Amino acid sequence: MRTIRIGSGAGYSGDRIEPAVELAEKGDIQYLVFECLGERTVALAQQARMKDPEAGYDPLLEERMRAVLPVCGPKGIKIITNMGAANPLAAARKTAAIARSMGLSSLKVAAVVGDDVLDACKQSNLPIMEFDGSISQLGNRLLSANAYLGAGPIADALGGGADIVITGRASDPALFLAPIIHAFGWPMDDWNLLGKGIVAGHLLECAGQVTGGYFADPSYKDIPDLARLGFPIGEVGEDGSLVITKVEGSGGAVTAQTCKEQLLYEVHDPVRYIQPDVTADFSKVTIEEIGRDCVRISGGRGSERPATLKVSVGYVDSFIGEGQISYAGPGALARGRLALDIVRERLKLTGVAASELRFDLIGVDSLHGAQVSAGANEPYEVRVRVAGRTENLREAVRIGNEVETLYTNGPAGGGGAFKSARDVVAVASVLLPRELAKPHVQFVGGA
């Protein structure tokens, strides 16, 4: 039976770079995928593109490409990535230029475009899933609308001979499903096969999260050598069989436990994991260790794909102002609480216009709130944190100021104050009839 090996070279935009080089050098892989596009990243990248038409792609594109191209080029390892963000075409042109500058001018680079569905969304005025309202109500706060594209156009680009495929918004598992479809010629309506491919993509898409990252809990779940964490390899058969493994000698571990945690990561109903190409079903998946750092995954299934595509809508939501200051030693907790009381009263006295406020003691209750944290022991030090939502930057700045002035006006021994104020680009979702998105492939540069 034919098999392919796909390496996962990044699980988010800022991820470590050298594990991908290790995969290319020692992983015996034919495909290397970089998943680098967070929910909000396209909206931020769209803002950058509005200022500069050649900007709007991932800031680490050049560093990653320069690291892996000298290995992937000569070996013929195909690269697939969503580092195109808001401007896949510019990212493809940049990548082709990098390849040329490294003496790899024969590499063919393709961009998948058409995920930008802002115009279609504006015309259709679709309802927003997260809150009551529709796209038109966002008015001029609307920044971007990008549809989660499926594997089809990426597989088309590979079929057209692309060595490097760069997308904007695409479903994360689709980046992995595409080379499987390309390699084995899977029909786009064989739901069970596509479901198995999505299981593979879902397990691989967060890179180190399936090889022991986001997992270790000393003496309960120990993982060796996290400083040299190896990224995963999926060995996929043409019947959809799957083994997850990693480069021998790299750090981390692939176990049934790491695979189970990742299988359910960001999943809601396991019978209906909705993807652009298929509705995947994880409810019959079985997981079996077949060797050291080798785990076999079986039983993925699927049913028909949805009629709509999920669209991430980026919009200017609000502003957030924040301030922090620390207290230590005997009575630290009482002084921290006094500091919060002072700031609470000051924000009222001076009339800061905040629609939402949050008062935390870091080290005590900042993560899970006062109720969940009740009964914990008194810490040696606490850090006061006040954050608030406002309609403009000027009001946001006033929140941090009221924490900073605790230096000379607050409890004894306050140190290490910090303040910030920023605008918040948030993301909401709408469902777009799939025929309104028109993705296509565009080749740039190369031979």
Place this chain on the structure above:
Amino acid sequence: MKLREIAHSRTGDKGNISNISVIAYDERHYPLLLAQVTSARVKAHFAGVVEGEVVRYELPNIFALNFVMDRALGGGVTRSLALDAHGKSLSSALLDLEIDAVPDKL
């Protein structure tokens, strides 16, 4: 006994929804999870954090439960005022849940 003794867990986020998996280390303990780690208990455990409904999905194929908690992330990952906007740390809090069983007898 704490849930931590028999299960491990991971948190994921989508918008204002958090999901937490609870996975038995040993399949023999899956019935304990089914009986004692209920949606109602999880909702009560996260008082002050989770404002919406908690739905439990059962995965006997991998001896795991998946809790989907609505309105759990301070208005959504991209706009939350919280220090841990993703709710990554919630799984560790859930493992603090008390399970009625004697460790030696398991």
